[in-house]
Every structure is written in structure tokens, then in C-alpha cells.
Amino acid sequence: MRALVTGAGHRVGRAIAVELAKAGFEVAIHYRTSRAGAEATLAAVRAAGSNGLLVHGDLARVSEVHGVVDAVRGAWETLDLLVNNASMFKPVAFEEITLDHWETMMGVHVRAPFLLTQGLLPLLRAGGATEGRAPGEGGVVVNIADIGAERPLPGFAAYSVSKAALVMLTKALAVELAPAVRCVGISPGQVAWPPDYDEDKRERIARRIPMGRVGSPGDVARLVRFVAVEGAYLNGVILPVDGGLQARY
Ligand SMILES: NC(=O)c1ccc[n+]([C@@H]2O[C@H](COP(=O)([O-])OP(=O)(O)OC[C@H]3O[C@@H](n4cnc5c(N)ncnc54)[C@H](OP(=O)(O)O)[C@@H]3O)[C@@H](O)[C@H]2O)c1
Known part of the structure; x- marks a missing residue:
């Protein structure tokens, strides 16, 4: 089984x-x-008993996205799972959003997942590792969105719009690529703190969550594994992993 995970140097990835x-x-x-x-x-992947490779690229640059596709195609002939996880979470007041910031957000959160999926489609069609899948059903694309794709935070217009577009890309691919390739979205709530959130802000956020606590990167990771390994009939859905925050008024 083989997976590409973008933005996998830290945290959720x-x-x-x-x-x-x-x-x-x-x-x-x-x-x-x-x-x-x-x-x-x-090193952690190896300690877990498997192996892997490193792939470098700035996903805001088209040529470097193609470089990531080439690196994976050069190493492997099949791919079972593509996880579009890389992201930039940076507040910018609406009046101060530059064209460059807007395009970077759209580039990393929408264009790169589109180009990676398109470039790796032959490998995904030839792959597939999900238990219980039917003949002809191959690999899966998992896009990591955000509950903010539906309910934006002030200061994050470009981020929220780009994540909402990623949600629609997920649904569009799900209806066009299935049954050969499934596409599923995962929308985390708070699962890893931005480094600049102080204790007060962290407590305020945690208090609003029905579960009474924030989640963890592992909560997202276990859901990705479930979608890839056991979720043979999951396609075109956006799964929140937010402790109930999205359900709350
Ligand atoms: N953290 C949360 O609580 C939370 C909440 C809702 C949604 N999410 C979503 O969950 C995912 C993971 O969250 P996270 O907090 O772990 O993410 P993160 O730490 O903010 O970012 C993950 C990685 O994205 C990579 N990245 C950023 N810009 C890039 C670019 N131009 N080209 C290539 N890679 C780039 C970075 O790689 P390098 O470090 O190598 O530069 C970074 O390590 C994201 O999609 C995020 O939107 C997270």
C-alpha cells in the first residue's frame, strides 16, 4: 500500500x-x-515498521507541483491514497488581502490538490487498498478541509474561500472519478493550536466545543486511515472531526 501525504513534516501531516x-x-x-x-x-514511519521517501515542493508554484507528481511517478507505479493536507493558516484583514496572498491560498488549497490528483490519476486508478472494494475500484483522494469552509472566521476570507473550493473539488471529483477513484473530505475543528494562540484564547475555544476539549492530530489521522482502509463506500462526503463544534449554534 502506498500513500502521498502533503505537508507531512509536522503536526497533522x-x-x-x-x-x-x-x-x-x-x-x-x-x-x-x-x-x-x-x-x-x-524516521517515525520506519519506526512504525514501514518505509517511505521524501518529496519536496512549493505547492503554490505550478512547476513545483508538477515536480512532486514526477517524483512520485518516478518512484511508484501505483498509488492507493493521496492526502492533500498542506495548508497555510494566516489571518489577513479583508482590506489588506493582496493578490499574491489570494493566489497563494487558492494555489495551495485548490490548484495543487487539482493538479496532484490529475497528475497522479493513472497511479490512483491502478492502485486501491480498501477492504471490501469492488472490482475496478482503485485508490482514494482525501482532502483535508476545515469546518471554516462553511462558517468563516473573520480575518480568514481567502483561507475560508479556498477551503470551500476544496470542498467543492472533493464533491466534483467524487461524482466524476468514481467508481475508479473515490474522493472524500475531512474537516477538522481545532486539532492543533496555531503557535500564536495564547492560553486565554485556547481556553475560550475549548469551552465552546461540546466535547469540552480540543482534538488532536491523531483524531484526523485515524479518520484518514479509516477512509483509506475500511471506507470502501465513502465517496463525496465531508466528514467533520470537531468534537461537535459545527453542530453548535
Ligand atoms: N490545526 C488545526 O487545528 C486545523 C483546524 C482545521 C483544519 N486544519 C487543516 O488540517 C490540515 C493540517 O493542519 P496543520 O495545522 O497540521 O497544518 P500546518 O501546520 O499549518 O501546515 C502543514 C504544512 O503545510 C505545508 N505548506 C504550507 N504552505 C505550503 C506551500 N506553499 N507548499 C507546500 N507546502 C506548504 C507546510 O510545510 P513546510 O513546513 O514543509 O513548509 C506545513 O508544515 C490543514 O489542511 C489545515 O487547514 C487544521
């Missing part, structure tokens, strides 16, 4: 890579700036 390794996946660990983090992820 690393947890996904390691969870997949535990389930027997080899993992292509993509990173942009976090070379040391990606190496640590690879």
Missing part, C-alpha cells in the same frame, strides 16, 4: 503519515521548508 505507516502503507512524505521535520517523519 506527520500524524497521518505515521498512522498510515502503522497500517502498512509506504508513505511519500511531502514538505516545503521543513526538511528536518520531514526526515523526522520518515
Whole structure:
């Protein structure tokens, strides 16, 4: 079994890579700036009993997205799972959003998942590792969105719009690529703190969550594994993993 996880040098991406390794996946660990983090992820993947490779690229740049596709196609002939996880979460007041910021958000959250899926489609069609899948059913694309794709946070217009587009890309691919390739979205709530949130802000957020606590990268990782390994009939859905936050008024 083989998976590509983007943005896997830290946090949620690393947890996904390691969870997949535990389930027997080899993992292509993509990173942009976090070379040391990606190496640590690879070490953790090996410690979990599997293996992998490092893949580098700035997903805001089309030529580098093609480079990621080429690197995976050069290493493997089949792919069972593509996880579009890489992301930029940066507040910018609406009046201050530059064209460059807007295009970077759309580039990383929408264009890159589109190009990676398109470029790796032959491998995904030839792959597939989900228990109980029918003949002709291959691999799966998992897009990591955000509950903010439906309920935006002030200061995150470009982020929220790009994640909402990723949700629609997920549904569009699900109806067009199935049954050969499934496409599923996962929308986390709070599962890893942005480094600049102080204790007060963290407590305020946690109090609003019906579960009474924030989640963890592992909560997302275990859901990715479930979708890839056991979710043979999951397609075109966006699964929240948010402790009930989205359900709350
Ligand atoms: N954290 C949460 O509580 C939360 C909540 C809702 C949704 N999510 C979603 O869950 C996913 C993972 O969250 P996270 O907090 O672990 O993410 P993160 O740490 O903010 O970002 C993950 C990785 O994305 C990579 N990345 C950023 N810009 C890139 C670019 N231009 N090209 C290539 N890679 C780029 C970075 O790689 P390098 O470090 O190598 O540069 C980074 O390590 C994201 O899709 C996020 O939107 C997270």
C-alpha cells in the first residue's frame, strides 16, 4: 500500500503519515521548508515498521507541483491514497488581502490538490487498498478541509474561500472519478493550536466545543486511515472531526 501525504513534516501531516505507516502503507512524505521535520517523519514511519521517501515542493508554484507528481511517478507505479493536507493558516484583514496572498491560498488549497490528483490519476486508478472494494475500484483522494469552509472566521476570507473550493473539488471529483477513484473530505475543528494562540484564547475555544476539549492530530489521522482502509463506500462526503463544534449554534 502506498500513500502521498502533503505537508507531512509536522503536526497533522506527520500524524497521518505515521498512522498510515502503522497500517502498512509506504508513505511519500511531502514538505516545503521543513526538511528536518520531514526526515523526522520518515524516521517515525520506519519506526512504525514501514518505509517511505521524501518529496519536496512549493505547492503554490505550478512547476513545483508538477515536480512532486514526477517524483512520485518516478518512484511508484501505483498509488492507493493521496492526502492533500498542506495548508497555510494566516489571518489577513479583508482590506489588506493582496493578490499574491489570494493566489497563494487558492494555489495551495485548490490548484495543487487539482493538479496532484490529475497528475497522479493513472497511479490512483491502478492502485486501491480498501477492504471490501469492488472490482475496478482503485485508490482514494482525501482532502483535508476545515469546518471554516462553511462558517468563516473573520480575518480568514481567502483561507475560508479556498477551503470551500476544496470542498467543492472533493464533491466534483467524487461524482466524476468514481467508481475508479473515490474522493472524500475531512474537516477538522481545532486539532492543533496555531503557535500564536495564547492560553486565554485556547481556553475560550475549548469551552465552546461540546466535547469540552480540543482534538488532536491523531483524531484526523485515524479518520484518514479509516477512509483509506475500511471506507470502501465513502465517496463525496465531508466528514467533520470537531468534537461537535459545527453542530453548535
Ligand atoms: N490545526 C488545526 O487545528 C486545523 C483546524 C482545521 C483544519 N486544519 C487543516 O488540517 C490540515 C493540517 O493542519 P496543520 O495545522 O497540521 O497544518 P500546518 O501546520 O499549518 O501546515 C502543514 C504544512 O503545510 C505545508 N505548506 C504550507 N504552505 C505550503 C506551500 N506553499 N507548499 C507546500 N507546502 C506548504 C507546510 O510545510 P513546510 O513546513 O514543509 O513548509 C506545513 O508544515 C490543514 O489542511 C489545515 O487547514 C487544521
